[in-house]
């Protein structure tokens with residue numbers, strides 16, 4: 295399928311202003327340059343670790359709703375990355391920056407947790423994919439131009455780039471997009487409208503999350 299005609303590309307274009315803001319944000323630019331103030335990174339790590347909690351539940355729900363075992367395997371392998379290397383990255387980075395996990399969600403975190411819980415509770419595979427596609431595609435988009443990380447970048451910046459770029463992560467995003475592209479034409483108008491709302495809300499929330507982290 296040509297990229298321009300992929301349903302996920304049409305969905306992305308429908309929210310392009312927020313998409314561009316989220317994928318070219320001062321937060322990720324400074325993170326990649328190594329100039330991001332540590333207090334902003336501490337805030338981000340504490341809040342994003344709470345985001346990951348909801349994300350793992352959403353991804354597990356998508357695995358449970360995938361139409362076949364073959365459709366679920368890439369997501370299950372990705373779940374192992376999130377709960378393995380990504381989880382330990384958070385713990386090491388917070389430790390190195392002298393902070394600890396928190397259970398106090400900021401408004402931007404709470405809004406994302408609510409959206410992920412809504413998508414999971416809907417019981418609809420396409421709704422889960424809508425939020426998952428945005429969350430991972432936004433990160434691939436900002437991180438890819440920054441990969442490989444600049445020499446000498448502290449690991450808490452460098453590994454956040456390498457976890458979201460490169461062939462393995464590109465294939466995760468392409469898999470999630472393909473799952474949504476395939477299911478899209480089978481949906482009725484109301485179902486497509488629901489996917490569109492969730493997808494576009496997730497793009498807004500990605501932007502809000504970086505805005506909140508940068509304002510910390």
Ligand SMILES: Cc1ncc(CN)c(N)n1
Nearest residue numbers: 342345429430433500503
């Ligand atoms: C808010 C947010 N969105 C996406 C990702 C990418 N896993 C993340 N870590 N945090």
